Amino acid sequence: METARPMSMLVRPPEAAAPAAVAGEAVRSTLAPAPKLVVEHLAAGFGRATVLRDVDLAVPERSILAVIGPSGCGKSTFLRCLNRMHELVPGAWARGKLLLDGDDLNAGDVDPVLLRRRVGMVFQRPNPFPTMSIRDNVAAGLRLNGIAGNHGEIVERCLRQAALWDEVKDRLGASALSLSGGQQQRLCIARALAVEPEVLLMDEPASALDPIATAKVEDLLHELKARYTIVIVTHNMQQAARVSDQTAFFYMGDLIEVGPTDRIFTAPRKQRTEDYVTGKFG
Amino acid sequence: MGMTHTDRVYDKELQDLRDQLLAMGGRVEAQLAASVRAVVERDPALAEQVKRADAEVNRLEVQIDDACRRILALRQPAASDLRFIATALKIVVDLERMGDLAVNIADRAIDLAQAPQLRPFHDLEALADLTQAQLRKALDAFVRADAAKAEEVIAGDDLLDALYLKIFNELLAWMMEDSRVIRRATSMMFAAKHLERFGDHCINLAEMVVYMVRGTDVRHPHSRGTPGTT
Numbered sequence: 001m002e003t004a005r006p007m008s009m010l011v012r013p014p015e016a017a018a019p020a021a022v023a024g025e026a027v028r029s030t031l032a033p034a035p036k037l038v039v040e041h042l043a044a045g046f047g048r049a050t051v052l053r054d055v056d057l058a059v060p061e062r063s064i065l066a067v068i069g070p071s072g073c074g075k076s077t078f079l080r081c082l083n084r085m086h087e088l089v090p091g092a093w094a095r096g097k098l099l100l101d102g103d104d105l106n107a108g109d110v111d112p113v114l115l116r117r118r119v120g121m122v123f124q125r126p127n128p129f130p131t132m133s134i135r136d137n138v139a140a141g142l143r144l145n146g147i148a149g150n151h152g153e154i155v156e157r158c159l160r161q162a163a164l165w166d167e168v169k170d171r172l173g174a175s176a177l178s179l180s181g182g183q184q185q186r187l188c189i190a191r192a193l194a195v196e197p198e199v200l201l202m203d204e205p206a207s208a209l210d211p212i213a214t215a216k217v218e219d220l221l222h223e224l225k226a227r228y229t230i231v232i233v234t235h236n237m238q239q240a241a242r243v244s245d246q247t248a249f250f251y252m253g254d255l256i257e258v259g260p261t262d263r264i265f266t267a268p269r270k271q272r273t274e275d276y277v278t279g280k281f282g
Numbered sequence: 283m284g285m286t287h288t289d290r291v292y293d294k295e296l297q298d299l300r301d302q303l304l305a306m307g308g309r310v311e312a313q314l315a316a317s318v319r320a321v322v323e324r325d326p327a328l329a330e331q332v333k334r335a336d337a338e339v340n341r342l343e344v345q346i347d348d349a350c351r352r353i354l355a356l357r358q359p360a361a362s363d364l365r366f367i368a369t370a371l372k373i374v375v376d377l378e379r380m381g382d383l384a385v386n387i388a389d390r391a392i393d394l395a396q397a398p399q400l401r402p403f404h405d406l407e408a409l410a411d412l413t414q415a416q417l418r419k420a421l422d423a424f425v426r427a428d429a430a431k432a433e434e435v436i437a438g439d440d441l442l443d444a445l446y447l448k449i450f451n452e453l454l455a456w457m458m459e460d461s462r463v464i465r466r467a468t469s470m471m472f473a474a475k476h477l478e479r480f481g482d483h484c485i486n487l488a489e490m491v492v493y494m495v496r497g498t499d500v501r502h503p504h505s506r507g508t509p510g511t512t
Contacts, residue, residue: 238358265360267497277360279292280285 036061036229037082037199042096044074044081046089051077055096055255057248059199064221064230066244066261068237070281073250075233079201082231083119084112100199117145120197124204126184128176128191134159135172137187141194154194161227162190163220182213186220193224200224202232206239218243237277241265249273292357296366299349300425303370303377306342307421310377311414313339313384314480318410320391321473322403329388329395339381346374362494369494373424376483380417383476383483390473397466405449406474412442413477416484423488429495435488436500439481446478 035058044052052074059065067075080086081094084105098105105115128137138155141147155172159165164186168179176187185205192200206214221243224230234240240247241261248258249272257270268274275281287293313332320329350371353359359367416435423431453467453474492500 237360241360266364268361274361275285278363279287279289281288 034061035059036063036101037231038097038099038102039082040097040099042078042081042094042098044077044086044092044094046093047091051253052081052094053253057255057258059229059231059246061229062225062227063245064225064232064243065258066240066247067231067233067250068235068240068247068276069250069256070276071235072252074253075250076203078250079121079203079231079233082199082201083116083121085116085121087112117195118197119199119201120192120195121201121203122185122189122192122205125208126181126188128179128184128187130175130177132176133173134168134176134179134187137176138190138194141191145195147195155190158190158193159187161193161224162186163216163223164190180213182209182216185209185213185217189217189220189224193228197228199229199231202230204234205232207235214239237265249276251276295349295353295357296363299346299353299370300366302342302346302349303374304421304425306339306346306374306377307417307424309335309339309342310380310384311417311421313381314387314410314414314417317384317387317391318407318414318477320388321394322407324391324395324399326392326395329391332388333385336381336385339378343374343378346370350374365494365497369424369490372490373487376486380480380483383480386476387473390469390476393469394466394473400463400466403470405445405452406470406477409442409445409449409474409477412438412445413481413484416442416481417487420484420487420491423491424494427491427495429492432488432491432495436485436492439485442478442481446474449474 037059039055039057042052042055043050055078057065067078069075077086082098084094084098086092086094094106096106100115100118104110105119129140132140135152135155138158139151142149142151142154156165156169159168164183167183168174168187171178176184179187185208189200189205206217209217218239221230221232232240232243244261246258247261247264249256249264249268249270251272257264257268257273259269264273265277268277287296313335316328316335317332319325320332350367353367357363416438419431419438420435422428423435450471453471457464457467489499489501492498
């Protein structure tokens, strides 16, 4: 079902590392939670079809935004716009501002490849590189990005952060496919973490997992939040309710409502949201 | 609430719960009316009937609690459904307490019927009418999900309190004049107090209806030290 490839595979070797997108690092107040990611008037589509209209929202640093909505509402497109993966599809277009720490990621001079190092992605189905070992899967992104240093140390750190280390530390050379589905998904999270992104995008990361593996991924999300800003798309409303700080509800290409998760699930302001979270969509 | 759930069984579960709450509310209303009639008409047999019928109110409380727990566990209700369940779980306690107060009033009826009537029960009847109107209005606000009506109930409590105070003072004066009436006057005072408490439970009910409809908590407006989550 998932056709796109992991971001790390799209990244070019480091000689292209010229115009860093981290130029204008703004001085931020330490008091208010600074928005890490700000989306302004984002619109996107394919050819003449518009699938996302005029989306405005902000994701505070070190928080989790859950994106919910019925199939075809534009939530996956929204996620793919955030690291400019959407534009990889022929005929796809996106307009509007996408500010990461104040830098407009949609600006013409931004190298999407470098952007995708700052904004990593984890997909619905675990997609480890099948011919590689567990260790090499995590290190792959580093190699492809030409990141030097002690890979062994980085591999251990990422596997620890992905809460997988204890389960695999004695068999790092084993094939990634020897892991269970839930472990493979955490391996993919470790791989995404290896290039030290600032934002993690997750597209239904637990939809192919059983409840225990799902619980582990959700538990992991709480830990990752201490370091990363996370945007997660999910069909599972209870999951959105459990893991996120903010929830955004999309419907037919419009952002209907975004707000603190507890408010969205106890007293949403928009009737559409109300109908969706109570299961009244006919 | 107009639109129905995609899962119609869930819809029916919520509707059944609403019906049970209304049935319980109706029961309590009838219990209150009968208990006051037992006082006014000096009818101990009717009072005994009220005491026996309380079992049904209690049974409904358990049944409704059970239904709420089942829905919480199996449906994970959200938004207005969640607020409805939260409301149900709370008002069922108030309704049960109101049922108990009707029983307490019935006990006073039995006691008062054992001695000659000292004077008419006009004010007590007026207080009972007010209380009953409050309950009916609160239940109506609940059924229609009408927050404005619930707010009328909340505002209406002042009248009830004023009338209770008037009865209290009169009975007090009366007891000071003639110590032979103390027992009967005390019984009447208790009956009035029970009605006043009954009215307070109507307020709780109305406050929960406002929460259910609007998602805002209007309880304890004067003791909000910390920022709420409304």
